[in-house]
Amino acid sequence: MKNDIFEEQYPLFPIDTQSKVSDDKTTSDETELVSFRELVPEITDTGYLTHAIVSYPAKFIPQVVRYAINTYTKEGDWIIDPFAGSGTVGVEAYLCKRNAILFDLNLFLNHIMPLKVYRGKERLKIESLGNLLDGMIKNNTHRFTPSWSNVNYWYAPEILELLSQYWGYIHNIEQDAYTGIIKAALLKVSKRFSYTEHRTPKLARSKRKLATIEELLTENWREQLIDIVYDHSFKTLNRINDFVTLTRHHNNQVDFHGGVDSSYIDLPRECDALITSPPYLQAQEYIRSTKMDLYWLGHNDEEIQTLSRLEIPYRKADRIIHTKTLDNIRDKLTRQDLCNRLDSYFCHTINALENTMNRLKPNASACIFVGNPRIDGITVELWRILVEYFTERGYQFEKVYEDRIKTRQLFGVRKNKNPDGMKSEYLLILRKTTV
Ligand SMILES: C[S@@+](CC[C@H](N)C(=O)[O-])C[C@H]1O[C@@H](n2cnc3c(N)ncnc32)[C@H](O)[C@@H]1O
Structure with missing residues (x-):
């Protein structure tokens, strides 16, 4: 992917x-x-x-x-x-x-x-983000399932389980810029690994996407999902740090x-x-x-x-x-x-x-x-x-x-x-x- x-x-x-x-x-x-x-x-x-x-x-x-x-x-x-x-x-x-x-x-x-x-005004730290991400992957204590009446319609059970675990971790720790960055990445995979067509804005379950997910489940989908989360999170951190560098003296x-x-x-x-x-x-x-x-x-x-x-x-x-x-x-x-x-x-x-x-x-x-x-x-x-x-x-x-x-x-x-x-x-x- x-x-x-x-x-x-x-x-x-x-x-x-x-x-x-x-x-x-x-x-x-x-x-x-x-x-x-x-x-x-x-x-x-x-x-x-x-x-x-x-x-x-x-x-x-x-x-x-x-x-x-x-x-x-x-x-x-x-x-x-x-x-x-x-x-x-x-x-x-x-x-x-x-x-x-x-x-x-x-x-x-x-x-x-x-x-x-x-x-x-300070640049965000790569190590802090890395530690948090590692903690999320290892931690297994909390679950968060969206209060969405037909959430099961949109996910394969094993994918929903993994997402619930990651979101559970991130919702249950103190919120700051790092958790915000990880949430943005989790949003991406939560859509990408669902049954909705992720390239169109509206939610739409399609046969094509169902088939894609089915195939994915036969592969190393967990690693693929985690890779995207890490990659997206570090890219976001870099973007925010560039923003900080440019706006350090802005107080609007x-x-x-x-x-x-x-x-x-x-x-x-x-x-x-x-x-x-x-x-x-x-x-x-x-x-x-x-x-x-x-x-x-x-x-x-x-x-x-x-x-x-x-x-x-x-x-x-x-x-x-x-x-x-x-x-x-x-x-x-x-x-x-x-x-x-x-x-x-x-x-x-x-x-x-x-x-x-x-x-x-x-x-x-x-x-x-x-x-x-x-x-x-x-x-x-x-x-x-x-x-x-x-x-x-x-x-x-x-x-x-x-x-x-x-x-x-x-x-x-x-x-x-x-x-x-x-x-x-x-x-x-x-x-x-x-x-
Ligand atoms: C064209 S989009 C704006 C996009 C924005 N310029 C940007 O760069 O992201 C129009 C926005 O109007 C919002 N909208 C629709 N009905 C609204 C309402 N009753 N009150 C406030 N916002 C509304 C939508 O949620 C949508 O975000």
Whole structure:
């Protein structure tokens, strides 16, 4: 088995394989065509430093965040991200000597941030990590089985037994950066050695994976599993140590609040900028994608179900957002379920943005990174809808950057408005007016 966590990245916006020809209004005179990778050449690897410690669906590429930070904030500023996901904004903010407040519905944020923004000033010790790992392998006193009603469905019994032993050890000792590092490695093997397809974000048991595990069980699977845990743990330690070396003189703050519904947050302080990427309009269930991790990290069925119910756009809208472009799309949609999803999406996404943007200081910028998803073949120009909504409520439209990304072609040549196989993502900049 190849240890490939550091290459695992999911595309920000899944590819629409069934799109019909649509009326995409985006023209190049409205948007500024850029390549964030070229605008930020100092970042050559999207998973550099601590960014790639864990994989997370629809991660920001750090270049976008760095560009927004460089262009729209200054040292010491406070940045808010109401959809923080795996905390890319937090890492970049800290590296650039900015402060950040991160919110996300997903509790995963609380587990990963202490590692990704490690604020210790001393480098972590290889020997301490090695000793802890050796202790975990030898110790056999504790067991931890996730409070997950159908955990047995996802594991072969002997694999579940070994994982329970390792997790039991790690959950029962004093928690620090070293235990955090090992937990990140255990998450990797807990997914890799389960019946779920580990390369796709969502949990999905497949015949192919079942066969792989069956074959594995005839081999030296224990050694393979342990090798991955050691390898991943030492790689993570090195990444954190590189981070420590770079940030030794940084004393900024990165506050994080996972498990929070941003649709109704009350921001505790005024901020100087918002940098965020809202959830995807459809087919991206973040809690479902990370629930195996959440169970192993100690969360239970009830907590996870409660969070899933609050996820955008899988909940009821409590108000209907109207803008010219959005109303146009609604008129064209024939399916009620898609209409409801659209209403839910815009209600709760805009609630979260508006709640947080209202706590921005005058003249502050809101940098919102979105794609142009499709719903029933109709392009939803998210950035345009946000412009229409917010320019009527005390914000100025500053500009929109268009970053063209190459997408994987899944099924032959697509005959739509992206004949060259290019898709775009947009960084919308709104500025809060002074009145
Ligand atoms: C596009 S992802 C953000 C990824 C992030 N920029 C990163 O680099 O990791 C959108 C996030 O919105 C979160 N989300 C969905 N519904 C939410 C809600 N009601 N309140 C807060 N966050 C929510 C999801 O958990 C997901 O992490």
